[in-house]
Amino acid sequence: MAAENSIGRERIQLYDTTLRDGAQTTGVDFSLADKLAVMKMLDRLGIDVIEGGYPGANPLDTQLFSQKHPIRTKLSCFGMTKRAGVSASNDPGVAALLQAEADIVCYVAKAWDFHVRTALGCTLDENLDGVRESVAAALARGREAIVDCEHFFDGYKANPAYAVDVARAAHEAGAGWVVLCDTNGGTLPDEVECNVAAVIAAVPGIRLGIHAHDDTGHAIANSLAAVRAGARQIQGTLNGLGERCGNANLVTLIPTLKLKEPYASRFETGVSDEAMAGLTQLSRAFDELLNRQPNRQAPYVGASAFATKAGIHASAVLKDPRTYEHVEPQRVGNSRAVLVSTQAGRSNVLAELERLGISAPRNDQRIARLLEEVKDREAVGYAYEGADASFYVLAQRVLGRAREYFRVERFKVNVERRYNANGQLVTFSEATVKVNIDGETMISAAEGDGPVNALDRALRKDLGKYQRLIEGISLVDFKVRIFQGGTDAVTRVLIESRDETGDSWTTVGVSANIIDASFQALTDSIVYKLMRGEEADARSPGAGAVSLIL
Numbered sequence: 001m002a003a004e005n006s007i008g009r010e011r012i013q014l015y016d017t018t019l020r021d022g023a024q025t026t027g028v029d030f031s032l033a034d035k036l037a038v039m040k041m042l043d044r045l046g047i048d049v050i051e052g053g054y055p056g057a058n059p060l061d062t063q064l065f066s067q068k069h070p071i072r073t074k075l076s077c078f079g080m081t082k083r084a085g086v087s088a089s090n091d092p093g094v095a096a097l098l099q100a101e102a103d104i105v106c107y108v109a110k111a112w113d114f115h116v117r118t119a120l121g122c123t124l125d126e127n128l129d130g131v132r133e134s135v136a137a138a139l140a141r142g143r144e145a146i147v148d149c150e151h152f153f154d155g156y157k158a159n160p161a162y163a164v165d166v167a168r169a170a171h172e173a174g175a176g177w178v179v180l181c182d183t184n185g186g187t188l189p190d191e192v193e194c195n196v197a198a199v200i201a202a203v204p205g206i207r208l209g210i211h212a213h214d215d216t217g218h219a220i221a222n223s224l225a226a227v228r229a230g231a232r233q234i235q236g237t238l239n240g241l242g243e244r245c246g247n248a249n250l251v252t253l254i255p256t257l258k259l260k261e262p263y264a265s266r267f268e269t270g271v272s273d274e275a276m277a278g279l280t281q282l283s284r285a286f287d288e289l290l291n292r293q294p295n296r297q298a299p300y301v302g303a304s305a306f307a308t309k310a311g312i313h314a315s316a317v318l319k320d321p322r323t324y325e326h327v328e329p330q331r332v333g334n335s336r337a338v339l340v341s342t343q344a345g346r347s348n349v350l351a352e353l354e355r356l357g358i359s360a361p362r363n364d365q366r367i368a369r370l371l372e373e374v375k376d377r378e379a380v381g382y383a384y385e386g387a388d389a390s391f392y393v394l395a396q397r398v399l400g401r402a403r404e405y406f407r408v409e410r411f412k413v414n415v416e417r418r419y420n421a422n423g424q425l426v427t428f429s430e431a432t433v434k435v436n437i438d439g440e441t442m443i444s445a446a447e448g449d450g451p452v453n454a455l456d457r458a459l460r461k462d463l464g465k466y467q468r469l470i471e472g473i474s475l476v477d478f479k480v481r482i483f484q485g486g487t488d489a490v491t492r493v494l495i496e497s498r499d500e501t502g503d504s505w506t507t508v509g510v511s512a513n514i515i516d517a518s519f520q521a522l523t524d525s526i527v528y529k530l531m532r533g534e535e536a537d538a539r540s541p542g543a544g545a546v547s548l549i550l
């Protein structure tokens, strides 16, 4: 736990909506596996609430909420308050929310009279009834209720009394939090601060949250303005994901709340100092999951955030980092870019080893070698932030703790496109792999939906004595990025694998050739599973290999 003195500090609740509002981002399409991976990241970070999605609105979210998940963070489901003209118990939307396996139901309610009349087509009172009855239904079902007041700030401008009535109705019905949303993202900080203060004055005892969008570049400033005025819940997303210009970026907000005054002295969050030291890694791993290039200029966590170009700044930073740095980069897990191959990089590697449970003496010479190896590989396109398992395999190799389970002597992949007997155009892929295990050679061949699938099947078809240990592996996700490295195009492949216990891990391969890059990621995945299996075996001596596949 963080060494934090919580005396006198007020708690700010962090509510993540990456999987709901963030999923509205153009080009973002979470799979169920993606959502589960993001939930794990947020849980580790110490976020208070995860909004997982919109059950009933799409099959994926309904599936997500069909079971409980092994996370400490509270899970919230999102949907509309009941429609006018039906009771909450007869509203299918509300029913889907109440059936969801979630701790919290977050209702979105219209707070702008113009929207109530035009979009909902009901009376202002019917809308208030909808808020009250929907909240009551959630509480009756044993859930906590939150009400997001959509378009609150625009609504407040148009009809302040009604906007406040909506917030009051939610509070009086028993909503734990009433969240003021700047849905169109056009409100500026001063106005947010005034309006939040006005609601608190008008509705004694109300607990307010803020949901800000970044359309004027003020989502962070608006969130902080709301906190100054008395809001104690902040809704946001990882890396500021979200529709249009995005939502308030929690990756920026967390260090600001924890490191900057007056927030640092007045407030605390559920994010420990240790968890914040993993923020850079988390932010980049999340971009890898989205298959997009991390923003180099992202505050705190960007590759350029603490990079100083050689010259007068760099020499001053070398004398004393405080000359050009507003916070210490290691507090957020970032590093000073000017000090290549010094303590900064080394401490990152040490932190990574610790996170992955690899013990290594701090002064071990091999740590320096590992750092060099990582740098060399990153220079040619490897990215380990999103590929823990490949880093793990590499680290164990450099530390001299990996043995060669098998050696692939050669592989061959054929892709054939032709007309079949029925005159249909078909594509066949088949792969052959020659593997050497302790001097014994095995040849396997397999067909697949595509060349990588065929190669994967052939590789895992027969690994002799290890076969039982890898049988439960399945490929969950496969991501390819092609970028310009130096003068040539480089292909980076990220593969996510899962085993029979539900554990998942990601590996990376880089090559000019997509099949070769995939091959590296596939073999890393298998080696990782074998290494982890041996560790588990060592922890329970006598259980033998059988314990590894349970």
Ligand SMILES: [Zn+2]
Residues within 6 Å of the ligand: 021, 181, 183, 211, 213, 247
């Ligand atoms: Zn929103």
